[in-house]
Amino acid sequence: MALPLLTLRPPPNVDFISGFPGLAPGPPDRPHAAVKGTLEVRSNQPLKVRWVHVELKKIESVPGSPPFVDTVGTKPLTLWEPTNAEYGTLQRVSVTRR
Numbered sequence: 001m002a003l004p005l006l007t008l009r010p011p012p013n014v015d016f017i018s019g020f021p022g023l024a025p026g027p028p029d030r031p032h033a034a035v036k037g038t039l040e041v042r043s044n045q046p047l048k049v050r051w052v053h054v055e056l057k058k059i060e061s062v063p064g065s066p067p068f069v070d071t072v073g074t075k076p077l078t079l080w081e082p083t084n085a086e087y088g089t090l091q092r093v094s095v096t097r098r
Contacts, residue, residue: 004043
């Protein structure tokens, strides 16, 4: 079985990440970081899945020290879940987060 293809696209003329990663939310002009865009899942065969989560991490590295890893946003985003069942069948789906 081939692995599914995941494609993450930002909205037109906008970055994937809005807000300020690594900074606590503050005044209205400094919102918390968030991921925006469309995630497309494609597979040759139907996939039996429980959910689709997306989590982006910002990794900063400086020579001679361990990398610093920070999650963008507060937690993984649940983009898709089956209705009325523990698992669902997924073959091709596009989910937009704005």
